[in-house]
Amino acid sequence: MRSDAWQRIAHDALALLLASSCPGCDRGGTLLCDDCRMLLRSDPHDTCTPQGRAVHAALRYGGVPARAIRRLKEEGATMLSWPLGAALRPVLQAQGSEALIVPVPTSRVAFRRRGYRVPELLIRRTGLTAHRVLVPARRTQDQRELGRAARARNVAGSMRARVHGRGAVVIVDDVVTTGATLDEAARALRAAGFTPVCAVALAATPRLHDTANS
Numbered sequence: 001m002r003s004d005a006w007q008r009i010a011h012d013a014l015a016l017l018l019a020s021s022c023p024g025c026d027r028g029g030t031l032l033c034d035d036c037r038m039l040l041r042s043d044p045h046d047t048c049t050p051q052g053r054a055v056h057a058a059l060r061y062g063g064v065p066a067r068a069i070r071r072l073k074e075e076g077a078t079m080l081s082w083p084l085g086a087a088l089r090p091v092l093q094a095q096g097s098e099a100l101i102v103p104v105p106t107s108r109v110a111f112r113r114r115g116y117r118v119p120e121l122l123i124r125r126t127g128l129t130a131h132r133v134l135v136p137a138r139r140t141q142d143q144r145e146l147g148r149a150a151r152a153r154n155v156a157g158s159m160r161a162r163v164h165g166r167g168a169v170v171i172v173d174d175v176v177t178t179g180a181t182l183d184e185a186a187r188a189l190r191a192a193g194f195t196p197v198c199a200v201a202l203a204a205t206p207r208l209h210d211t212a213n214s
């Protein structure tokens with residue numbers, strides 16, 4: 001077995017020990033209780049980015065889904081990629097099999113901290129293939145600290161494609177807030193010859209439609 005496979009197993013085992021309570025309701029002795037598992041079922045809905053790109057989201061970011069995603073992203077609970085990947089699966093599969101599936105790149109800092117790339121892990125859990133076409137071109141500030149206009153400035157020019165290519169691409173991210181990151185991903189893909197057709201997110205915040213700059 002390859003060492004990165006062992007590393008993944010070690011991550012999962014550690015996650016199992018750490019996440020000994022349900023991320024949704026803190027009930028002990030379970031990685032995810034049945035009630036909260038129901039709330040992670042796919043609830044497909046559409047929204048769009050600042051530049052009008054369609055975003056198909058599997059979950060509404062808030063409550064139990066938000067807590068489960070935070071535990072996956074910030075607390076190493078990679079086991080949660082299974083139910084979350086199951087929620088993502090129908091939305092990603094609905095985009096057809098022709099388009100290349102390209103995850104939003106993970107910063108080097110985030111990858112070092114977690115040891116895994118969340119969008120890629122989720123795509124893998126759907127049984128589809130992630131193509132790591134996009135890479136970070138420069139460092140960015142944590143988007144969570146920024147408002148809408150600042151987010152767009154923060155990510156502008158922050159990605160590049162490793163390869164040139166052709167054909168339709170579906171961009172995938174875990175959580176979509178303003179959609180500025182997805183617009184930047186689309187820009188970088190277009191610059192390399194690809195045709196980004198839409199984006200798919202595990203979860204979208206309900207504020208995505210707001211046009212206010214607050």
Ligand SMILES: [Zn+2]
Binds near residue numbers: 024025033034037
């Ligand atoms: Zn629960």
